[in-house]
Amino acid sequence: MKEEEKVQTQIERERSLEEDNQSYFWIKSEGEQKISTENLVPGNQVYKEKLIIKKGIEYRLWDPFRSKLAASIMNGLENFPFKNNTKVLYLGASTGTTVSHISDIVGPSGLVFAVEHASRVARDFLDRVATHRSNIMPILQDARKPKEYFSVFGKVDVVYVDIAQPDQTKIAVDNCDMFLKKDGLFFLVIKTRSIDVTKAPKRIVEEEIEKLRERFEILESIDLHPYDKDHAMVIAKYKN
Numbered sequence: 001m002k003e004e005e006k007v008q009t010q011i012e013r014e015r016s017l018e019e020d021n022q023s024y025f026w027i028k029s030e031g032e033q034k035i036s037t038e039n040l041v042p043g044n045q046v047y048k049e050k051l052i053i054k055k056g057i058e059y060r061l062w063d064p065f066r067s068k069l070a071a072s073i074m075n076g077l078e079n080f081p082f083k084n085n086t087k088v089l090y091l092g093a094s095t096g097t098t099v100s101h102i103s104d105i106v107g108p109s110g111l112v113f114a115v116e117h118a119s120r121v122a123r124d125f126l127d128r129v130a131t132h133r134s135n136i137m138p139i140l141q142d143a144r145k146p147k148e149y150f151s152v153f154g155k156v157d158v159v160y161v162d163i164a165q166p167d168q169t170k171i172a173v174d175n176c177d178m179f180l181k182k183d184g185l186f187f188l189v190i191k192t193r194s195i196d197v198t199k200a201p202k203r204i205v206e207e208e209i210e211k212l213r214e215r216f217e218i219l220e221s222i223d224l225h226p227y228d229k230d231h232a233m234v235i236a237k238y239k240n
């Protein structure tokens with residue numbers, strides 16, 4: 001393809017992405033509709049996910065059994081604020097499965113500040129994910145100490161929290177207070193067994209939601225079954 005044609009194709013693709021506000025893609029694979037993101041680093045796999053090339057573009061299948069954000073989409077998530085250019089603060093990056101797909105979506109002009117405190121996990125995340133993707137800013141820190149994330153600048157559009165700690169709702173709110181812009185969206189993964197094994201999971205989710213009501217407008221609460229047992233995703237809008 002000539003250089004001029006390549007540029008034209010790129011412009012047309014960007015325009016159609018903008019019009020559709022499309023940030024993840026449905027792809028038929030093995031007879032089923034699955035979700036995928038366009039690979040920001042073609043040829044690079046993060047967790048042995050399947051790569052599919054369609055019309056010269058490479059997509060990475062996004063496994064809902066490995067990512068709770070993908071599980072939320074499969075279970076009907078309505079609010080999806082991640083798109084080209086979005087700035088995200090992500091707590092609990094782990095080895096980067098979900099972060100890598102968000103990195104695909106926000107693209108080269110977006111940014112993911114990814115916080116992880118376990119150094120062994122963080123090393124793996126750096127080697128396999130962050131070093132290949134310039135839109136990820138890894139932060140090896142405890143999410144309880146947001147004042148010590150020296151590389152985060154300005155406010156972010158989305159705060160995503162998946163740290164599976166009993167006090168994670170408080171940690172999450174403290175992070176939102178420091179970094180989330182007004183009307184920004186907040187994604188909270190609730191692992192009910194990490195909070196209290198003796199209570200019914202539904203009740204725990206309700207209690208965690210109650211803690212948010214004063215400062216957030218609750219938009220959705222999604223049960224992640226069958227992809228994750230006893231997990232819910234709560235999506236809320238920051239009112240402050």
Ligand SMILES: C[S@@+](CC[C@H](N)C(=O)[O-])C[C@H]1O[C@@H](n2cnc3c(N)ncnc32)[C@H](O)[C@@H]1O
Pocket residue numbers: 066067068091092093094095096097098099115116117118121141142143144162163164165
């Ligand atoms: C359930 S895993 C996250 C999975 C990841 N979000 C994904 O979808 O690929 C939880 C992660 O949170 C990290 N974590 C737990 N407490 C933390 C804290 N206080 N600060 C930063 N990270 C923490 C753990 O080390 C672990 O890697």
